[in-house]
Amino acid sequence: MLLVSFNFTVLSFATSAQAANTVTAARVWPAQDYTRITLESAQPFTYKMSILQNPDRVVVDIENIDLNLVVKSLSDKILASDPYIKQIRMAQFQQSVVRLVVDLKTEAKPNVFTLTPTGDYKYRLVLDVHPLKDPLMTMIAERDAAAITANSSSLTINSATQNQVVVAQESNNNSSQPSIIIEPLPAPAEASENNVTKINKPTEIIKPVEPTIGKVEIKGSEVKSSEVKTQEVKSKETSQTSFDASQVKTKKSGRQIIIAIDAGHGGEDPGARGANGSHEKDVTLMIAKKLKEKVDGEPNMRAVLTRDSDFFIPLHGRVVKARNMQADLFVSIHADAFTNQSARGSSVFALSERGATSASARYLAKKENESDLIGGVSLDDKDPVLARTLLDLSQTATINDSLKLGRAVLTQIGAINTLHTNRVEQAAFAVLKSPDIPSILVETAFISNPEEERRLNDTEYQDKLVISILTGIKKYFATNPALAKTKVALD
Numbered sequence: 482m483l484l485v486s487f488n489f490t491v492l493s494f495a496t497s498a499q500a501a502n503t504v505t506a507a508r509v510w511p512a513q514d515y516t517r518i519t520l521e522s523a524q525p526f527t528y529k530m531s532i533l534q535n536p537d538r539v540v541v542d543i544e545n546i547d548l549n550l551v552v553k554s555l556s557d558k559i560l561a562s563d564p565y566i567k568q569i570r571m572a573q574f575q576q577s578v579v580r581l582v583v584d585l586k587t588e589a590k591p592n593v594f595t596l597t598p599t600g601d602y603k604y605r606l607v608l609d610v611h612p613l614k615d616p617l618m619t620m621i622a623e624r625d626a627a628a629i630t631a632n633s634s635s636l637t638i639n640s641a642t643q644n645q646v647v648v649a650q651e652s653n654n655n656s657s658q659p660s661i662i663i664e665p666l667p668a669p670a671e672a673s674e675n676n677v678t679k680i681n682k683p684t685e686i687i688k689p690v691e692p693t694i695g696k697v698e699i700k701g702s703e704v705k706s707s708e709v710k711t712q713e714v715k716s717k718e719t720s721q722t723s724f725d726a727s728q729v730k731t732k733k734s735g736r737q738i739i740i741a742i743d744a745g746h747g748g749e750d751p752g753a754r755g756a757n758g759s760h761e762k763d764v765t766l767m768i769a770k771k772l773k774e775k776v777d778g779e780p781n782m783r784a785v786l787t788r789d790s791d792f793f794i795p796l797h798g799r800v801v802k803a804r805n806m807q808a809d810l811f812v813s814i815h816a817d818a819f820t821n822q823s824a825r826g827s828s829v830f831a832l833s834e835r836g837a838t839s840a841s842a843r844y845l846a847k848k849e850n851e852s853d854l855i856g857g858v859s860l861d862d863k864d865p866v867l868a869r870t871l872l873d874l875s876q877t878a879t880i881n882d883s884l885k886l887g888r889a890v891l892t893q894i895g896a897i898n899t900l901h902t903n904r905v906e907q908a909a910f911a912v913l914k915s916p917d918i919p920s921i922l923v924e925t926a927f928i929s930n931p932e933e934e935r936r937l938n939d940t941e942y943q944d945k946l947v948i949s950i951l952t953g954i955k956k957y958f959a960t961n962p963a964l965a966k967t968k969v970a971l972d
Contacts, residue, residue, distance in 0.1 A: 502526070502546045505603070509558040510748040512792035516565050518555065518583070518608040519749060519857070522546070526606040530593045537585040541593060541608060548572075548579045555581070565589050565610045588613055594859040599851075602749075607857050737783045738963050740776050740954065741808035743912065744769035744786065745815040745849070748793030750856035753818030755934035762791065764937045765814045768925060772814070772947040779951075793856035796911040803918055809963045810886060810954065811920035813912050815849070816937055817901070818929040825933050826901030828924040829891040831883040832914060833907030845924070846908035853911075880907075882919035885961060890921060890953030897945045898926060898936075923950065 506521040520526070520543075527544040546552070548571065555569045567584040574580035583591075589610050596605040744765040746752030752761025769786055776784035785806050787799045794802075803811045817828065830842065837843035887905035894900070901924070913920040925946060926933040936942040 504546055504549060504551045507551050507555050507558065508749070509555065509563075510792045511560055511563040511566070512748075512788070512790050513564055514788075514792065514794070515609050515611040516563055517748060517792065517857075518566075518569075518610075520552070520606045521603050522606075523603050525597075525604050526595050528593065528595075528606060530591065530608075532591060534588070537588050539583040539585065539589075539591045539608070539610070541581045541583070542574060543579050543581065543606065545577055546579050552579065552581075565612065583608070583610070585610070592859055596857050600855045602855070605857065607859070609859070737781055738810075738958065739806055739808045740782060740784045741803035741806060741811045741918070742769045742772050742776070742784050742786050743799050743803075743811065743813040744788055745813055745912075746793075746852060746856070747788050747791055748856060750793050750852050752852075753816060753928050755816075755818075755928040755937075756822055756931040757934055759928060759934050759938060761816045761818070761928055764816050764925075764928060766791065768937075768943055768947060769814050771943050772812070772950060775947050775951045776954075779955075795853050795856065795858045796850065799912050800915045803915060803920075808918050810957075811913070811915055811918045812890075812950065812954075813910075813920070813922040815922060815924050816926060816928040817845070817924040818927060820929075822929055822931065824901075825927050825930045826899040827891075827894045827926055828901045828906060829887040829894070830906050830908060830910060830913070830922040830924070831887050832880055832910055832920065834877070834880065834909075837908035838906050839902075841902075842906040842908040846910050849922070850909075850911045879915070879917060879919055882961065883913070883921055886919050886954070886957045887921045889957040890923065890950055893949035893953040893956070894923070894946070897942075897949050901927075 502522050502524040504520050504522050506519075508517075508519045508521075510517040510519075524545075526546075529542045531540040531542075532538075533540060552571060555571065559566050559569055563586075565586055567586045570582040570584070572580055589612055592609045592611065594607055596602070596607060598604060744762070746760075746762035746765065748762075750762065752765070754760060755764075766788070770789070773784035773786055776782050785802075785808065787802050788794050799813070800811075817824070830845070833842075837846060884905055884907075891900065891903075891905055895903070905921075910922055913922060926937050928934050928937055
């Protein structure tokens with residue numbers, strides 16, 4: 482009887498040990514950049530991943546977890562709009578192994594890794610499903626192809642126009658009598674308004690001069706006419722005017738100034754939490770979208786967002802995005818927080834290579850740089866080439882431009898909100914480490930201050946804020962023109 486009791490106790494202990502790791506949270510973050518699946522528990526995860534095809538799917542076997550309702554809830558969290566995941570299935574594969582099968586909509590690049598406890602999070606198992614081709618790089622390639630096609634079409638039309646004018650002028654100069662005039666051919670039907678030269682109206686045509694006009698004297702085959710000469714001059718002037726107009730149009734429709742707008746935090750990284758529960762990641766995204774709308778309304782500017790929805794981007798990934806888009810400026814939007822709820826005011830920061838300009842700037846940079854730990858970055862995602870570039874290149878000139886930009890923006894923000902500090906602070910912010918793009922970080926207000934949290938969520942204040950930032954950007958460019966880029970920005 483004692484033996485049976487002992488065996489039962491051992492069996493019960495083994496069973497509880499096998500199911501000791503209980504998943505307490507399951508999250509899915511779909512985005513065009515990639516989709517992230519996260520499981521969280523109080524104990525570390527042990528897993529194995531396999532990639533299968535026909536159909537495309539990812540299989541993750543997780544040891545020593547219980548197939549509870551939290552794990553099963555993953556199936557309901559997959560949206561029909563998810564760009565990469567069709568559905569998730571799960572089952573008790575073995576006595577101590579739960580198998581997750583992620584059915585994909587297309588072939589993808591999955592990456593699975595674990596994270597140790599940080600911030601409010603416990604142990605995490607993360608599966609990132611990336612597309613085979615980076616959507617941003619695909620968009621850039623399509624943009625460049627369109628630019629080449631547009632330039633080629635413009636050159637073809639310009640060449641045809643010049644040839645037509647030359648033929649018309651030679652005919653006028655060489656003809657002994659005004660009997661034959663070669664008219665310019667009409668523009669091709671497919672010529673678009675964006676072409677450098679568009680021929681809606683042919684170059685002024687010299688009509689044959691009738692001998693009945695009194696001002697024309699005919700002596701044999703010789704023709705003398707002040708009107709013909711006048712018309713020839715007008716023809717040349719018209720042709721010249723046509724080309725000058727196209728050149729002006731080319732200058733006006735040259736590359737636009739590109740502003741990279743970075744909404745801080747996102748996805749697994751909520752950022753600071755407001756006194757009344759607002760999340761920094763949500764506030765920054767709202768402001769970033771409004772700023773983009775205002776920038777896009779300018780005739781010579783275009784904005785690009787590092788993220789346009791609620792998902793996490795590593796700090797170095799934000800820098801890479803801005804550089805790939807050939808951005809002229811980088812503006813990272815944040816909302817400050819402090820343990821003392823009375824702290825208030827807006828601030829602007831730039832990068833420093835020689836340490837922070839104040840203790841508060843050093844504290845803030847340390848807090849913001851922890852975003853990668855909270856958001857979750859795989860060691861495999863590190864870009865050694867980028868890291869080496871950031872270390873090797875001197876950023877002195879870029880930092881000086883960043884300070885000029887920061888001062889212009891800070892002055893404008895000071896007109897609508899109290900400034901936490903009346904100078905541009907500097908510290909080692911990882912997100913500002915682009916070697917060739919002037920970059921600033923704007924702490925819009927203290928989300929930990931109840932009054933400023935309310936203002937950050939107020940549409941009217943958000944509008945005033947983005948207008949002040951845009952005004953600062955325009956004032957910066959008024960005295961610091963954008964340099965030429967190797968790629969052309971298209972609408």
